[in-house]
Amino acid sequence: MTKDEYLAMLKRELGILGDAEVSEICSDFEEHFSIGLSQGKTEHEISAELGDPRQVAETYLSENIEKTSGYRATPENTAAVTQAVASVPKTEKDLTGPRLFVILFNVLFMVWVALSVYSAILSFWAATVGLIIAAVAIFVAAAAISSAAVAGLILLGLALLFFAIFSGIINFFLTKLAVIATREYLKWNKKVYNEGF
Numbered sequence: 340m341t342k343d344e345y346l347a348m349l350k351r352e353l354g355i356l357g358d359a360e361v362s363e364i365c366s367d368f369e370e371h372f373s374i375g376l377s378q379g380k381t382e383h384e385i386s387a388e389l390g391d392p393r394q395v396a397e398t399y400l401s402e403n404i405e406k407t408s409g410y411r412a413t414p415e416n417t418a419a420v421t422q423a424v425a426s427v428p429k430t431e432k433d434l435t436g437p438r439l440f441v442i443l444f445n446v447l448f449m450v451w452v453a454l455s456v457y458s459a460i461l462s463f464w465a466a467t468v469g470l471i472i473a474a475v476a477i478f479v480a481a482a483a484i485s486s487a488a489v490a491g492l493i494l495l496g497l498a499l500l501f502f503a504i505f506s507g508i509i510n511f512f513l514t515k516l517a518v519i520a521t522r523e524y525l526k527w528n529k530k531v532y533n534e535g536f
Contacts, residue, residue, distance in 0.1 A: 342372045345386045352396030364399060437535040441528050449524070456517055463510045470503035 340348075346365055353361045368389065375385035389395065477496035481489050 340383065340386045342369075342382045342386070345372075345382075345389070345392055349392040349396060352393050353399060355400070368395075432535055434532070434535050437531050441532045445528065453521065460510065460514055460517055463506070463513065467503050467506040467510055470499050470506060474499035474503060 346368060349368060350361055350365060353364060356364075371389060372382065372385050375388070376382070380388075474496045477492050477499065481492035481496065484492065
């Protein structure tokens with residue numbers, strides 16, 4: 340961020356302080372920019388070194404509150420505040436809605452989707468096994484036949500065998516994808532059931 344952007348944001352964040360105090364703080368930061376530029380740094384590097392103007396303003400504002408209120412953080416009053424905060428009972432999140440959603444969504448919708456997906460994958464594997472059995476049967480038939488059709492049967496058997504191998508590879512990746520998707524879905528279910536949305 341440039342010098343002008345940095346100083347404008349700092350002035351905006353320090354808005355509740357008096358004008359004299361804001362101009363004094365901004366002049367200090369203008370001086371930092373002048374020194375940095377004389378050292379060969381860019382405005383972006385200088386603004387990065389100075390930090391976020393919102394955090395700088397928060398620091399000045401908290402110091403101002405301490406000055407005006409007379410409050411100083413000491414170990415005693417910090418311990419008292421910590422003890423008071425710790426003694427406040429934490430309210431548990433109501434998880435009835437998310438749990439009901441998970442149960443109903445799974446029973447009414449996802450069980451049927453999972454059954455369909457895994458049934459389709461099982462049928463693809465059955466088709467692959469069927470192709471392998473058909474290829475083996477054609478090879479056996481080709482061995483029993485002693486005619487010119489043997490070459491055609493062997494080519495048909497090889498085509499079926501290669502198609503079965505290709506189908507098996509596709510089925511392997513489909514099965515892997517379905518298992519990964521199911522695992523992630525179950526993790527999401529567990530998270531929603533235990534922690535809510």
